Amino acid sequence: MTQDRPVDADAAADGTAGAVLPAPRTPSPREAPALNWGVMAPGGIAAHFTETLQKHTGQQVVAVGSRDAGRARAFADRFGIATAHGRYADLVENDEVDIVYVASPHSAHFEHAMQAIEAGRHVLVEKAFTRNAREAEQLIDAARERGVFLMEAMWTRFLPHIDVVRQVLGSGLLGEVHTVTADHGQQMDPDPAHRLFAPELAGGALLDLGVYPVSFASMVLGPFASVTAVGTKTFTGVDGQASIVVTTGSGAHGVLNTTLFARTPTSASISGSRARLEIDGPFYGAARIRLIGRDNELLDTFVPPRRDGGMSYQAAEAARCIGAGRLESDLMPLAETLDIMRVLDGVRRDLEVTFPGE
CATH class of the missing domain: 3.40.50.720 (NAD(P)-binding Rossmann-like Domain)
Structure with missing residues (x-):
């Protein structure tokens, strides 16, 4: 619901006065x-x-x-x-x-x-x-x-709140996007038998948790011009923590983090020249979105319709595509999946992490 407030001259000038977050267009998975x-x-x-x-x-x-x-x-x-x-x-x-x-x-x-x-x-x-x-x-x-x-x-790509994000980006409401942040950290007990610590199972934080912030930044920013990462390995040699900075050709930055060592806010933000979106944790689930103006004023809030059944949306997308005779989804295109895997490969190179059999 949009907040009642006086109309600010700067907000009116930059096009955010009276800004309202759009409703999601996501079809019901039952359909x-x-x-x-x-x-x-x-x-x-x-x-x-x-x-x-x-x-x-x-x-x-x-x-x-x-x-x-x-x-x-x-x-x-x-x-x-x-x-x-x-x-x-x-x-x-x-x-x-x-x-x-x-x-x-x-x-x-x-x-x-x-x-x-x-x-x-x-x-x-x-x-x-x-x-x-x-x-x-x-x-x-x-x-x-x-x-x-x-x-x-x-x-995450198929959830209603992410459709709200896509519409906002397409509308230009945020202005020129300069910075994206996202994190995904869970505190895992060090157990060599657990799949996340097992090199032979391609364990580590990056492929299991870090793929979320990397995929989110890819969706928002498009192809990356550069990727730089630093990290820390676990006692089994897989990546335990990675901090990643990505850039685009236009100069936008993504600041991303993943870890197995601590529970992080798992939130995300998209900051532009006119306004920013803040997505509560976990941003990859059914999360609340806030639209924030340049003077840090709350312009609007979107609350997702429900917080369970999230995996149903991806199954429904697959079913709709197959029913229409399509071989891939526009919401998660195969070319972008391949680009994301190349990014993850590059991060692992920076961290000097390889898996058996590679």
Whole structure:
């Protein structure tokens, strides 16, 4: 709701007087065409995804696959899924499956997504998309050659509050954007068995948490002209913390941080010559947005409609694209996913972090 206040002459001159944040244009996830989904790798994120689809969409999860048949059956029983496969090959060859959701660790994204693509299935791959840009490029080429839909499951991109951000950027309300900030830090107990500390699983803060601020800055700023990073490794040799500065050809900066060592505000901001947007933490979820004027006055606030079911929006986007015969999403284009993977590769080079098998 817009705040009541006297009209400021400077605000009137810069076009922010009476500024109101737009309503999101995001369709309801329930309105998307229904697809039959197969879930690959029934871990925690797969459970959250499946529960969200069942509660908030018309999508159907018809099969689950695991290397462990007992694990697949337990997951299927938990969610009322008809078919449990003890081999990933059986999942992707199941003709009842329209699209495969790849929820395995980062180290296996390439292998599992490629299996699904080669079987002619559409694919939604958890972020980070792959371990590195080389793998990402091969997946994209394979999907285009096979004629199947492929998308990175960067669920933030599809949320209503992010559509508000896109509209504000498109309107020019902020003026020329100069600075973007974003962080994502979670305090993780140092456990060599945990996937985030395991080099063989492509662990570390960057691919799991840091991809959020990097992707956000990419969406706001467009392609980066330069990327510089400093960081600290964990006791297992993966990245534990990274601070990243990106620039664009126009001179805008992104100041981004990720860490496994402390819980951070997980907030974001976009500062322009006329106004700025502040996005509460976690900015990557259903977050409140404030529009702030040049004199630090609150101009307007957007409160998202709900704070659960966020993963339903990415599934709905995939379903809409596939229903329309499209092979990728304009909201998370494959070219941008590849650019983001190249950025993450560069950050890891700066931090001197490599994964086994690279």
